[in-house]
Amino acid sequence: MKRIALFGCVGLLAVGCSGSHSRALGGYGISLSLPHGWYGLSAPGQLQAADFPLARSALSSAQRARVRRGHVHVIVWDYGPAISYLAGSHSPVKGPLVFRRRDVSGPFEGFPFDHAFASRSVNLGGELLEVLADLGPKPVGATRLRDANRVVASLKVSPTQVVLPRSGVLSRDGVSLRLLPGWNGRIDVPASRFAVRFVLRARRGNTRVALLELPRSVRGKQLGLPVALKPVTSRFARRVFSTGGRSFDISAVFTSPRGLEQANRLLAGLRLGA
DSSP: OOOOOOOSSBTTBOSSOSSSSOEEEOSSSEEEEEOTTOEEEEETTEEEEESSOOOGGGGTOGGGSOOOTTOOEEEEEEEEEOOTTTGGGSEEEOSOOOOOGGGEEOOOTTSOTTEEEEEEEEEETTEEEEEEEEEEESSOOHHHHHHHHHHHTTOEEOOOEEEOOBTTEEEETTEEEEOOTTOEEEEEEOSOOSSOSEEEEEEETTEEEEEEEEOTTOOOEEOOSSOOOOEEETTEEEEEEEETTEEEEEEEEOSSHHHHHHHHHHHTTEEEOO
Protein backbone atom coordinates (compact mmCIF):
# COMPACT_ATOMS: atom_id res chain seq x y z
CA MET A 1 0.00 0.00 0.00
CA LYS A 2 1.30 3.45 -0.87
CA ARG A 3 1.87 5.51 2.21
CA ILE A 4 1.42 9.30 2.26
CA ALA A 5 3.84 11.35 4.30
CA LEU A 6 2.17 13.85 6.60
CA PHE A 7 4.55 15.57 8.91
CA GLY A 8 5.60 18.92 10.30
CA CYS A 9 5.93 20.82 13.58
CA VAL A 10 2.18 20.98 14.15
CA GLY A 11 0.00 18.97 16.53
CA LEU A 12 0.89 15.28 16.74
CA LEU A 13 3.08 15.18 13.65
CA ALA A 14 6.32 16.58 14.99
CA VAL A 15 9.64 16.60 13.15
CA GLY A 16 12.65 17.96 14.96
CA CYS A 17 10.68 20.78 16.61
CA SER A 18 12.60 23.10 18.88
CA GLY A 19 12.37 23.00 22.66
CA SER A 20 13.69 20.84 25.50
CA HIS A 21 10.56 18.82 26.14
CA SER A 22 9.36 15.66 24.45
CA ARG A 23 7.05 15.99 21.47
CA ALA A 24 4.40 13.55 20.33
CA LEU A 25 4.74 11.82 16.99
CA GLY A 26 1.66 10.02 15.75
CA GLY A 27 -1.80 10.72 14.40
CA TYR A 28 -2.61 7.26 12.99
CA GLY A 29 -3.61 5.28 16.06
CA ILE A 30 -0.09 4.87 17.45
CA SER A 31 2.28 7.45 18.92
CA LEU A 32 5.81 7.96 20.20
CA SER A 33 7.30 10.67 22.40
CA LEU A 34 10.45 12.20 20.90
CA PRO A 35 13.24 13.47 23.17
CA HIS A 36 14.99 16.73 22.36
CA GLY A 37 17.24 16.30 19.34
CA TRP A 38 15.16 13.52 17.78
CA TYR A 39 13.29 13.74 14.47
CA GLY A 40 10.23 11.85 13.29
CA LEU A 41 8.04 10.90 10.36
CA SER A 42 4.48 9.63 10.49
CA ALA A 43 2.24 8.00 7.89
CA PRO A 44 -0.60 5.46 7.89
CA GLY A 45 0.82 2.20 9.15
CA GLN A 46 4.17 3.42 10.39
CA LEU A 47 6.19 5.76 12.58
CA GLN A 48 9.90 6.51 12.26
CA ALA A 49 12.14 8.30 14.73
CA ALA A 50 15.88 9.00 14.71
CA ASP A 51 18.46 11.13 16.48
CA PHE A 52 19.33 12.68 13.10
CA PRO A 53 17.16 14.31 10.39
CA LEU A 54 15.09 11.88 8.30
CA ALA A 55 14.30 12.41 4.64
CA ARG A 56 10.72 11.96 3.44
CA SER A 57 11.88 9.10 1.22
CA ALA A 58 12.38 6.96 4.35
CA LEU A 59 8.60 6.55 4.56
CA SER A 60 8.53 4.53 1.36
CA SER A 61 11.72 2.65 2.25
CA ALA A 62 13.11 2.78 5.78
CA GLN A 63 16.39 1.35 4.49
CA ARG A 64 17.15 4.69 2.82
CA ALA A 65 17.93 6.31 6.17
CA ARG A 66 21.72 6.34 6.60
CA VAL A 67 22.48 5.47 10.21
CA ARG A 68 26.03 6.49 11.04
CA ARG A 69 28.04 5.17 13.96
CA GLY A 70 26.67 6.40 17.28
CA HIS A 71 23.15 7.04 15.96
CA VAL A 72 19.81 5.22 16.14
CA HIS A 73 16.84 4.83 13.78
CA VAL A 74 13.57 3.39 15.16
CA ILE A 75 10.80 2.11 12.86
CA VAL A 76 7.32 1.01 13.97
CA TRP A 77 5.12 -0.84 11.47
CA ASP A 78 1.44 -1.20 12.38
CA TYR A 79 -0.31 -4.24 10.83
CA GLY A 80 -3.74 -3.57 12.31
CA PRO A 81 -5.94 -5.19 14.99
CA ALA A 82 -4.95 -8.53 16.48
CA ILE A 83 -6.82 -11.46 14.94
CA SER A 84 -6.35 -14.97 16.31
CA TYR A 85 -4.79 -16.49 13.18
CA LEU A 86 -2.38 -13.55 12.77
CA ALA A 87 -1.39 -12.87 16.37
CA GLY A 88 0.56 -16.07 17.06
CA SER A 89 3.97 -14.57 16.27
CA HIS A 90 3.24 -11.35 18.16
CA SER A 91 3.67 -11.72 21.91
CA PRO A 92 1.22 -9.74 24.09
CA VAL A 93 2.84 -6.79 25.84
CA LYS A 94 1.19 -4.54 28.40
CA GLY A 95 3.91 -1.92 28.15
CA PRO A 96 6.12 -0.10 28.40
CA LEU A 97 7.77 -1.85 25.49
CA VAL A 98 11.56 -2.18 25.59
CA PHE A 99 14.22 -4.00 23.64
CA ARG A 100 16.07 -6.67 25.58
CA ARG A 101 19.58 -7.93 24.96
CA ARG A 102 18.15 -11.08 23.36
CA ASP A 103 16.28 -8.87 20.86
CA VAL A 104 19.55 -7.67 19.33
CA SER A 105 20.20 -9.50 16.08
CA GLY A 106 20.62 -8.99 12.35
CA PRO A 107 21.32 -8.52 9.58
CA PHE A 108 17.89 -7.61 8.11
CA GLU A 109 17.05 -7.83 4.45
CA GLY A 110 17.59 -4.53 2.66
CA PHE A 111 19.49 -2.94 5.54
CA PRO A 112 23.30 -2.68 5.79
CA PHE A 113 24.71 -6.12 6.61
CA ASP A 114 27.31 -4.71 9.02
CA HIS A 115 24.74 -2.96 11.24
CA ALA A 116 23.31 -4.21 14.54
CA PHE A 117 19.55 -4.28 15.06
CA ALA A 118 16.99 -4.80 17.78
CA SER A 119 13.60 -6.16 16.79
CA ARG A 120 10.30 -7.14 18.44
CA SER A 121 6.95 -8.26 17.04
CA VAL A 122 4.28 -7.55 19.65
CA ASN A 123 0.59 -7.28 20.36
CA LEU A 124 0.33 -3.95 22.14
CA GLY A 125 -3.12 -2.72 23.10
CA GLY A 126 -4.74 -5.12 20.64
CA GLU A 127 -2.63 -3.88 17.71
CA LEU A 128 -0.04 -5.99 15.89
CA LEU A 129 3.22 -4.06 15.70
CA GLU A 130 6.72 -4.74 14.41
CA VAL A 131 9.34 -2.50 16.03
CA LEU A 132 12.85 -2.33 14.63
CA ALA A 133 15.83 -0.27 15.74
CA ASP A 134 18.82 0.17 13.42
CA LEU A 135 21.64 0.68 15.91
CA GLY A 136 24.23 1.57 13.29
CA PRO A 137 27.52 -0.11 12.40
CA LYS A 138 28.94 -2.81 14.67
CA PRO A 139 30.25 -2.92 17.31
CA VAL A 140 27.45 -1.18 19.20
CA GLY A 141 27.75 0.18 22.71
CA ALA A 142 25.08 -0.30 25.37
CA THR A 143 24.12 3.37 25.13
CA ARG A 144 22.63 2.84 21.65
CA LEU A 145 20.14 0.31 22.99
CA ARG A 146 19.29 2.60 25.89
CA ASP A 147 18.72 5.48 23.47
CA ALA A 148 16.38 3.33 21.40
CA ASN A 149 14.49 2.25 24.52
CA ARG A 150 13.96 5.87 25.59
CA VAL A 151 11.76 6.23 22.52
CA VAL A 152 10.30 2.72 22.22
CA ALA A 153 9.12 2.75 25.85
CA SER A 154 6.87 5.71 24.99
CA LEU A 155 5.01 3.78 22.27
CA LYS A 156 1.26 3.96 22.78
CA VAL A 157 -1.78 2.61 20.94
CA SER A 158 -4.95 4.71 20.88
CA PRO A 159 -8.00 3.06 22.49
CA THR A 160 -10.34 1.03 20.34
CA GLN A 161 -14.03 1.94 20.21
CA VAL A 162 -16.13 -1.01 21.34
CA VAL A 163 -19.65 -1.53 19.96
CA LEU A 164 -21.80 -4.01 21.91
CA PRO A 165 -24.83 -5.87 20.56
CA ARG A 166 -28.26 -4.29 20.75
CA SER A 167 -31.23 -6.65 20.99
CA GLY A 168 -28.89 -9.47 20.00
CA VAL A 169 -27.62 -7.75 16.85
CA LEU A 170 -24.10 -6.49 16.15
CA SER A 171 -24.21 -3.60 13.70
CA ARG A 172 -21.76 -1.14 12.16
CA ASP A 173 -22.01 1.03 9.03
CA GLY A 174 -24.74 -1.04 7.42
CA VAL A 175 -23.17 -4.41 8.30
CA SER A 176 -25.20 -6.44 10.78
CA LEU A 177 -25.06 -9.90 12.28
CA ARG A 178 -27.68 -11.43 14.57
CA LEU A 179 -26.12 -13.46 17.36
CA LEU A 180 -27.66 -16.90 17.71
CA PRO A 181 -28.34 -18.42 21.16
CA GLY A 182 -25.11 -19.29 22.93
CA TRP A 183 -23.06 -16.72 21.02
CA ASN A 184 -21.62 -13.47 22.35
CA GLY A 185 -19.76 -10.78 20.48
CA ARG A 186 -18.62 -7.22 19.97
CA ILE A 187 -17.32 -4.89 17.29
CA ASP A 188 -13.92 -3.20 17.65
CA VAL A 189 -13.36 0.03 15.73
CA PRO A 190 -9.63 0.91 15.66
CA ALA A 191 -8.51 4.51 16.02
CA SER A 192 -6.73 4.21 12.66
CA ARG A 193 -8.64 2.46 9.89
CA PHE A 194 -6.01 2.36 7.16
CA ALA A 195 -5.74 -1.46 7.36
CA VAL A 196 -9.09 -2.51 8.84
CA ARG A 197 -12.27 -0.45 9.13
CA PHE A 198 -13.65 -2.57 11.96
CA VAL A 199 -13.50 -6.08 13.42
CA LEU A 200 -16.63 -7.98 14.36
CA ARG A 201 -15.82 -10.74 16.84
CA ALA A 202 -18.18 -13.52 17.93
CA ARG A 203 -17.59 -16.55 20.11
CA ARG A 204 -19.34 -19.69 21.24
CA GLY A 205 -17.28 -22.03 23.40
CA ASN A 206 -14.11 -22.90 21.50
CA THR A 207 -15.42 -21.51 18.21
CA ARG A 208 -14.40 -17.95 17.34
CA VAL A 209 -15.44 -15.94 14.31
CA ALA A 210 -13.82 -12.69 13.13
CA LEU A 211 -15.20 -10.49 10.37
CA LEU A 212 -12.98 -7.63 9.17
CA GLU A 213 -14.11 -4.92 6.82
CA LEU A 214 -11.13 -4.09 4.63
CA PRO A 215 -10.33 -0.76 2.94
CA ARG A 216 -12.29 -0.14 -0.24
CA SER A 217 -9.04 -0.34 -2.22
CA VAL A 218 -8.89 -4.07 -1.42
CA ARG A 219 -10.84 -6.34 -3.75
CA GLY A 220 -11.64 -10.02 -3.33
CA LYS A 221 -13.72 -12.49 -5.26
CA GLN A 222 -17.24 -11.16 -5.86
CA LEU A 223 -19.73 -13.17 -3.83
CA GLY A 224 -23.29 -12.72 -2.70
CA LEU A 225 -24.51 -13.21 0.86
CA PRO A 226 -24.73 -15.53 2.67
CA VAL A 227 -21.12 -16.67 2.50
CA ALA A 228 -20.07 -20.02 3.93
CA LEU A 229 -16.56 -20.59 5.21
CA LYS A 230 -14.49 -23.40 3.76
CA PRO A 231 -11.84 -25.11 5.91
CA VAL A 232 -8.20 -24.27 5.29
CA THR A 233 -7.04 -26.72 7.96
CA SER A 234 -8.89 -29.00 10.37
CA ARG A 235 -9.22 -26.09 12.81
CA PHE A 236 -9.28 -22.99 10.68
CA ALA A 237 -11.43 -21.55 7.89
CA ARG A 238 -11.17 -18.24 6.06
CA ARG A 239 -12.61 -16.34 3.12
CA VAL A 240 -11.77 -12.94 1.60
CA PHE A 241 -14.43 -11.53 -0.72
CA SER A 242 -16.20 -8.42 -1.98
CA THR A 243 -19.91 -7.74 -2.11
CA GLY A 244 -21.99 -4.61 -2.54
CA GLY A 245 -18.89 -2.51 -3.23
CA ARG A 246 -17.28 -3.51 0.08
CA SER A 247 -14.59 -6.06 0.98
CA PHE A 248 -14.42 -8.45 3.92
CA ASP A 249 -12.12 -11.00 5.50
CA ILE A 250 -14.01 -13.62 7.50
CA SER A 251 -12.30 -16.35 9.49
CA ALA A 252 -13.14 -18.93 12.11
CA VAL A 253 -11.09 -21.06 14.46
CA PHE A 254 -12.67 -24.19 15.94
CA THR A 255 -11.80 -27.54 17.48
CA SER A 256 -14.18 -29.82 15.57
CA PRO A 257 -16.28 -29.98 12.39
CA ARG A 258 -19.23 -29.10 14.61
CA GLY A 259 -17.59 -25.77 15.36
CA LEU A 260 -17.34 -24.92 11.66
CA GLU A 261 -21.01 -25.80 11.22
CA GLN A 262 -21.90 -23.45 14.07
CA ALA A 263 -19.81 -20.66 12.54
CA ASN A 264 -21.51 -21.00 9.16
CA ARG A 265 -24.94 -21.08 10.76
CA LEU A 266 -24.10 -17.81 12.48
CA LEU A 267 -22.76 -16.24 9.29
CA ALA A 268 -25.95 -17.10 7.45
CA GLY A 269 -27.43 -14.15 9.35
CA LEU A 270 -24.91 -11.63 7.99
CA ARG A 271 -26.64 -8.70 6.30
CA LEU A 272 -25.34 -5.73 4.32
CA GLY A 273 -27.53 -2.64 4.05
CA ALA A 274 -27.10 0.94 2.86
